[in-house]
Amino acid sequence: MRAAGRQVVRDARTAPPDPALTELRSASQHLLATRLQQLREQTADRTTQAVAAPWTDRLPELAARQLDADASGAMIA
Structure with missing residues (x-):
């Protein structure tokens, strides 16, 4: 058999x-x-898209935004 x-x-x-x-x-x-x-x-697409702008480039855009009424009240109080 073997x-x-x-x-x-x-x-x-x-x-x-x-x-x-x-x-x-x-x-x-x-x-x-x-x-x-x-x-x-x-993976190659993600690595090319992931380049973020430095935060200093966004300062003028952020400074131009108006604050919400709730947020501005909270900051003054």
Whole structure:
């Protein structure tokens, strides 16, 4: 019985690959490569967008805003 088990393993290693399994592996590799490329592009987009303006450049814009009535009352009191 033990020899038969070894024969099955030997046959599995030397048997030609199943075409459906080959196609499945190929499709899986393609999908993985595509997803990795998408993630790389998203990461690159995020790093280029993340540049913030220095706070000193925003001072005139912030100073020109009017305070809310509630906020201005709280500051005076």
